[in-house]
Amino acid sequence: MSEVVFLALWLVFIMFGLIPEGQGCILQRFPEKDWEDNPFPQGIELFCQPSGWQLFPERLPPTYFVAALTDINSERHYCACFTFWEEVDNTQVGAANEADEDEDAGIVQPSQLYAPKSLVLVSRLDHPEAFKNCLGLIYAVHIDGLGVPLETLIGNLLTCLIPIAGGSQVKDLEEGALRTITLGAGDRQVIQTPIDNSLPVSGSSTAQLFRQLGIVNVLYLFCAALTEHKILFLSSSYHRLTEACRALLAIMFPLKYSFTYVPILPGKLLEVLSTPTPFIIGVSSFFRSETQELLDVIIADLDGGTVTIPECVHISLLPEPLLHQMQKSLSMVLDPELELADHAFPPVSTQPSSPKIQDKEIRAVFLRLFAQLFQGYRWCLHIIRIHPEPAIRFHKAAFLGQRALAEDDFLMKVLDGMAFAGFVSERGPPFRTKDLFDELIAHGVERICQEEGDPQKGMSHIKELAEQLFKNENPYPTVTVHKVQRPTEGSHLRPHQALFPHLDEVTVQLFIDHAAAKQKAAPLAVRAEVKCTVPSGPPLGGNGNVLANSARRQEVVRNCITYIFENKMLEAKKLLPAVLRALKGRAARLCLTQELNQHVLQNRAVLDDEQFDCIVRMMNCTLQDCSVMDEHGIAAALLPLVTAFCRKLGAGITQFAYSCVQDHMVWTNMQFWEGMFYGDVQNHIRALYVDEDEQLSPPQAVRGGRSALEIASEERRLWPTLSKEKQQELVQKEESTVFSQAIHYANRMSYLLLPLDSSKSRLLRGSALGDAESVSNSYVTNSIAGSMAESYDTESGFEDSENSDVASSVVRFITRFVDKVCNESGVTKDHLKALHTMIPDIVQMHIETLDAVHRESKRLPPIQKPKLLRPVLLAGEELVMEGMRVHLISDGREEATGAMGGPPLLPAEGAIFLTSYRLIFKGTPSDPLVGEQVVTRSFPIASLTKEKKISVSIPMDQFIQEGLQLRSSTFQLMKIAFDEEVASDTVEAFRKHVHKLRYPQHVHGTFAFTVGRSCKMAPEHKHKDENRYLKTLSKSLVKSAKKTIGWQFIARKKDSPSAWETEGNPQSQVYEDEISVSEEAEPASLTLSSTIKSADRQTMSNVVERACCRDYQRLGLGTLSSSLSRSKNEPFRISTVNRMYTVCRSYPGLLIVPQSIPDSTIQRISRCYRQNRFPVVCWKNSRTKAVLLRSGGLHGKGVVGFFKSPNAPGPGPSQADSTSLEQEKYLQAIVGSTPSYSEAGGRNTLGGFASARASSSGRNRVDRTADRAAPRRWGSIRSGGRPSTYDPDRGTGPPRKEPLQANGGPAEVPFVRQQKARLYIIGDKSQLKVPGRPDSFQQWEVIPIEAFDVRHVKASFKKLMKACVPGSSFSEANTTFYRCLEESEWMRLVLQVSVLVAELLDLGSSVMVSLEDGWDITTQVASLVQLLSDRHYRTFDGFRLLVEKEWLSFGHRFGHRGARTLAGQSGGFAPIFLQFLDCVHQIHLQFPTEFEFSQYYLKFLAYHYASNRFRTFLLDSDYERIELGAMYEEKGERKSQQACKSVWDYMERLNKKTPVFFNYTYAPEDGEVLKPYSYISNLKLWDFYVEETLSEGPPYDWEPTRGRAERVEVEERPRRAAPRSRRKVVRPCYDNLHRAVPDAIAKLLQDLQCLEAELGQAPDRWKDTWDKIKAAHRTEMNSPPMYSDLGRWRRSHGAYLQERVAASSIELTLDGEGGVARAPSGGAMGRPGSGTLYSQFRSTESENRSFEGILFKKGALLKPWKPRWFVLDKTKHQLRYYETRQDKECKGVIDLAEVESVMPGAPSMGAPKGVEEQAFFDVKTSKRVYNFCARNSVQAQLWMDNVQNCLSDA
Secondary structure, three states, X not given: OOOEEEOOOEXXXXXXXXXXXXXEEEEEEEXXXXXXXXXXXXXXXXXXXXXXXXXXXXXXXXXXXXXXXXXXXXXXXXXXXXEEEEEEOHHHHHHHOHHHXXXXXXXXXXXXXXXXXXXXXXXXXXXXXXXXXXXXXXXXXXHHOOOOOHHHHHHHHHOOEEEOOOHHXXXXXXXXXXXXXXXXXXXXXXXXXXXXXXXOOOOOHHHHHHHXXXXXXXXXXXXXXXXXXXXXXXXXXXXXXXXXXXXXXXXOXXXXXXXXXXXXXXXXXXXXXXXXXXXXXXXXHHHHHHHOOOOOEEEEXXXXXXXXXXXXXXXXXXXXXXXXXXXXXXXXXXXXXXXXXXXXXXXXOOOOOOHHHHXXXXXXXXXXXXXXXXXXXXXXXXXXXXXXXXXXXXXXXXXXHHHOOOOOHHHHHXXXXXXXXXXXXXXXXXXXXXXXXXXHHHHHHHHHHXXXXXXXXXXXXXXXXXXXXHHHHOOOOOOOOEXXXXXXXXXXXXXXXXXXXXXXXXXXXXXXXXXXXXXXXXXXXXXXXXXXXXXXXXXXXXXXXXXXXXXXXXXXXXXXXXXXXXXXHHHHHHXXXXXXXXXXXXXHHHHHHHHHHOOOEOOEEEXXXXXXXXXXXXXXXXXXXXXXXXXXXXXXXXXXXXXXXXXXXEOOEEEEHHHHOOOOHHHHOHHHHHHHHHHHHHHHHHHHHXXXXXHHOHHHHHHHHOOHHHHHHHXXXXXXXXXXXXXXXXXXXXXXHHHHHHHHHHHHHHHHHOOOOOOOOHHHOOOHHHOOOOOOOOOOOOOHHHHHHOOOOOOOOOOOOOOOOHHHHHHHHHHHHHHHHHHHHOOOHHHHHHHHHHHHHHHHHHHHHHXXXXXXXXXXXXXXXXXXXXXXXXXXXXXXXXXXXXXXXXXXXXXXOXXXXXXXXOOEEEEEXXXXXXXXXXXXXXXXXXXXXXXXXXXXXXXXXXXXXEOOOOOOOOOEEEEEEEEEOOOOEEEEEEEOOOOXXXXXXXXXXXXXXXXXXXXXXXXXXXXXXOOOOOHHHHHHHHOXXXXXXXXXXXXXXXXXXXXXXXXXXXXXXXXXXXXXXXXXXXXXXXXXOOOOOOOOOOOHHHOOOHHHHHHHHHHHHHOOXXXXXHHOOOOOOOOOOOOOOOOEEEEOOOOOOOOOOOOOOOEEEEOOOOHHHHHHHHOOEHHHOXXXXXXXXXXXXXXXXXXXXXXXXXXXXXXXXXXXXXXXHHHHHHHHHHHHHHHHXXXXXXXXXXXXXXXXXXXXXXXXXXXXXXXXXXXXXXXXXXXXXXOOOOOOOEOOEOOOOOOOOOOOOOOOXXXXXXXXXXXXXXXXXXXXXXEXXXXXXXXXXXXXXXXXXXXXXXXXXXXXXXXXXXXXXHXXXXXXXXXXXXXXXXXXXXXXXXXXXXXXXXXHHHHHHHOOOEEEEEOOOOOOHHHHXXXXXXXXXXXXXXXXXXXXXXXXXXXXXXXXXXXXXXXXXXXXXXXXXXXXXXXXXXXXXXXXXXXXXXXXXXHHHHHHHHHHHOOOOOOXXXXXXXXXXXXXXXXXXXXXXHOOOOOOOOHHHHHHHHHHHOHHHEOOOOOOOOXXXXXXXXXXXXXXXXXXXXXXXOOOOOOOOHHHHHHHHHHHHHHHHHHHHOOOOOOOOOXXXXXXXXXXXXXXXXXXXXXXXXXXXXXXXXXXXXXXXXXXXXXXXXXXXXXXXXXXXXXHHHHHHXXXXXXXHHXXXXXXXXXXXXXXXXXXXXXXXOOOOOOHHHHHHOOHHHXXXXXXXXXXXEOOOOOOXXXXXXXXXXXXXXXXXXXXXXXXXXXXXXXXHHEEEEEEOOOXXXXXXXXXXXXXXXXXXXOXXXXXXXXXXXXXXXXXXXXXXXXXXX
């Protein structure tokens, strides 16, 4: 029966409380007692005035709104609040305020105050219009003085009975469907109850919500509510808040919101917004400011029409194409004119529907959406109990798998939410009343799918659904008679109004008692609800597309299984690799389970060893690609099979397949076991009733084909007709079924969870088996991946292992499973207690069985495993741990897996070696079809940034116990799985060694210091003794510093200027090569040379050299004289104020400062800057004389900032003004030291860049005379946004009048500015404090920028690494490679700021870079500016000098940023230097001819910057290097055989041997300032981040890679007897492309060296050969293309120049100097007469040289073997030979017409030694036999083939 309730449960009168003031108090309440089933809601007075109770100076009009309150039982009450204002007696107010008289003495009180009074109607029903009419009538009777007692009105109101639902179902039409009520004041109104109460009543609230917020915003809120986010509505109208919340709940139907729901939240309860649980809450806009600090709340402003989503909140949106369809359908409903807006003749009737109809149309759109989302959900319901009450569970994995939506994040969250749990509980029972949604699911889904392509049909369906929704709310829409008295217009403004009277409680109670007695005597009869079987709708059938085009794979699987069971193992093993590949597909996996089922007889299938191994391997391969939740049911289908297939190990000992397939995450997922259990219970319950029906009526056995839900529906229909005994019998049978299945699954779970070797925990370690709190709430939390994911972002990257007892973990896991399923299935406590007793016994019994199986399995012959390959180590590199057998698993990079073509190199099986320097994996691919290629992956142990445990699932013959993922800052990633032969303690020892080597206690423990010493040594404890000499030196320097002000001079032995000095500045030779740092000394001062030893003086001389004084001398900075007198002509001087590193420990000892600033001032100024890094000069423009300065940022405002200084206390408050003044003087000294460089057209400032767009034609333009004086290359054209503000996204730059650039730059816009600042200060945007007073004369100008700090760089680097070296493939559509790369924001700002500074310096303004602490971003910008502006720094020596000066001497914190030691572990890795190298790479790409070094040079530095192989980048400053003795090597150490301690020395030696670092296209232009483009479209991803060489590992450690190449060549020589093709297959991810396919010049140089070596000549250095070639070309060609002014064309062609221009220019010359064979030349070949050495070969003979090279020829009798230059001429049919390659006279000719045969020969007496036997061959002619010897067998075979081809052609 439909429930009938009172329209109003309570009527409450609430007034403003004077004591205590500001709170509402209840005057009267009717009825005074609580109802039995409904207690009175507490705190109702807070909701009447949500903004707080307060008095007003004027009477306000009455207000009305409805608030919703939810009690503890989740019952919702609707509180209709009608508020009006009454006069307050001032005497009462004065008495109440006597206590506050003193405080409010100055406030003038108004003459009259008005207090609010509220009439509140509390009801369980939601009829807001009826409530407003009733409360308004009571107010009208009172205000207008109508002659009706208020008690009568209230009594009639409280006795109105209304059915909750019924509509047209009510029998009595007058009292039911059209329920008419009257309060006794001549009023009459009709209340229509909805037909179906399950459908929400929305009125027009939904349409109003869409009008307020729009389609997109409402869809965001809709998705947020379904995925359980916090939603907050803001509005100044309480009514709109209620309506918006009501609308949001309405469009969520059929789901019901289960969390906090408060449409109107009082201000005193705002702390509720901090709750961690989701909510939908409305708050007045009055409290907007208090909601701004909510970081995880989505705020919807109804008044402004905006939705604000915090950055930390990610909302999963509807999947496509549903989202697009929703937006289109909603647009057609809300704006039907949109589609016809462009029609020439639109239809007449295109107006939108009325608000109420439009509301229902919107809800119909969302109903269709839910029907599409939940279609087929009833086919995934498991009914586990029918009696006494249905118990139903939803199989989420099956639903997602059959709908192919397992990857959909939105639907996954919806199905995991509490709203869907309530949906299943409410709509799961098969026998209940149906509603509109049930009909739509059953019969409307197919129609929706058919109408997807036809919007008009879709709108027709939407209107049909809207009509039904409207009819449900308004069963009789035509009957809307309301006769309710309204108060007189303006009655609330009457000056004298009577107060609302006190009512008689007895009279009202009599009305209530009379109505209750009448209802009890004659209850209102309504029609009973009609229950029926709920239709399930069309079944899910998503297998058609999945199983298509897979017949061949299934056939392979069937054939292999047939061969196995027919014992044709040879045939089966041939098919096994193909089967393992086929099992990657879902169809083949399903086929495997079906085929294996056919070979199971009586639940058992006994196999022999080979059969068992093959079946287990296929099972493992099938399970490895199954997800944790097993959405396709593969693991569920295999579960009974793993307990059926077995093999006999001995007498009474049987091993089942489950002991070999345990290493898969699906077995540890609680929800998998629940789904399996519920499915089996449903089958047994169904069989229980099917069998009974067959026994009762055999002819009706066809009923056995019904589904379980249909059977349950029928049983529920018959349940009331059964006797008590029969009912009890059915209940007991069902409980026994559940109990038996619980025992069965306890055994099954013990099978799969207990490992074969119980001493190993494997899956149990770190998994969810030991977690007592996380049970089946989500799929991830119960997996190993989930437990490991929490520690992924920790900085240290190392985890502690967890040991747990296997048996107890399994017992706890099974016990939790049994508790959950038995409680949900209604099992009695006695049965549950019995199960708890059985589980430990079951587990223990199974452990004893497995022990016997484990003992016998050890006796089986071991599986054949590949031989472990040992790596080649560096000199001084030692093994810390021998190789452990592991499997290298594929990660997110698809090149090595064969997914992008080529053989699958991964997974590979081999060993991992831990050395004192590297982590090395070396092995072979696991796929037997790939071949015997060696797979190598390694990286320096010092570059390890992350180590974590991972779950492993790969198809192998043996067990894999656990895995590790190791990530390196050199962009390498190793995912390894340890073999079963590797013990757990060995793995733990490996991890500890890795941690110890990665983070040594001290820098002396790094490889650069320990190389050559045994790894077992602990160098840390010798630290004190080793540094005794340095401490003595430091003490002597400190003593001398106390006695003297400075040095007299430091003389350095003269030497000839180096190449970079003469190249960078020819005028530098005029200076004396003698440096004197001028400092005024006291008469009694002692010189440095008199206080330190000669060895110490040598060290200090090195300090001076390291201070880059030679570079300062080249630039013309500093005082260069041998006297102590200060040269006043020099604007700058070299100061020794920091000689003892007391002013700033991170600065070098010698600094360039203005000549006029004394050292005492510098010491005070330094305290104002962060880390005492005061401004110093680091570079000077030779043309404009502008200088580049660098410093740390200024301290924050106030005196507190000065205490940050580590070396000296900050100045007191009294010193603040003087310090600021000295700062100003310092800047003025810098400005004064810079000559004014003015353009011909006037002075310009950076502030003028912003006014470019506003400049008119009448203004003055900037003259381009200075621009023409200094040629520049433009790569970035910028226009600013505000004066003196640099926008990093748009850029700022000087003016140009050039058209749009062809390669990405916009056209430049001229600007006008009257003045130009002489000094620009680049500072942090947050640090707008300018030192000193404002500069009214434009002497300096601050450019604030928003630079990234180290935290941003760390975060950006992590994103970059995850994009370039992902741990797994990108699964989500919005996480593609390019999207992740863009989101990293790597190198976003540095290059732009550097180009800006370079432009300013080139225009004549000095620039001071003052960012952060002065050692990160500042260093990047200062280095890049010098690189762009000075061509010297783009050479080998110059770039080294730049890095040593700006990065090493000026104290970039390499040790701290690289986390070199244990102390820096928590800081993490911040690759500031790597970011700088990437910027250099970008510039190199755009200007390939401006750099002497190659791209490989930058990669080499990037690799060894993090490798710790060299000492160069280990420490933070020169101070630390001097203190630790690591700044310079002793001469004896340099001659040792150990590895170089400096990366520069190593690269210099390597550069002398090979041109790998050299850029052949190097052709710089004098005075050129590079201006690269910095737009994102012009930047290229550095291939250093993504390239990989699996054949040999990273190609940056030359000794191992070269050793390997030489051994491979030696090993391949014996195999070259047979003819081999010269074709070479090169794979990008495997081979080293630069070695396999070298460029033309490098190849010719290599061939030239090989030829010289074979001839026994001492090979020339490649650089000498290259210089000879360039010299020859310079003399012969006036304007060669290699050295011509290529301008913009060279950059646009980029790398093309490097491959074509240089190669074509020297190809002939190299060939002429001894190349083995002519390289093919294209159209870019140089001119024919371009080589003097090749002029003799201009005859026609040179055109007929088909093949040529050196061969040893045996002379006539008693003559020796001699090398000759042989030429095979196909045209003349001759084989000629010459004395040398340059010889013009032929020494002999062999006529090929006389040749009879060409055959392999044998060495004879006097043959060349050291040549393999296959290198000899004979040519037999009709006259004699010629004996020849080639370099090797390959060359011999080539000669034989070519001669034979000539004979065949003849």
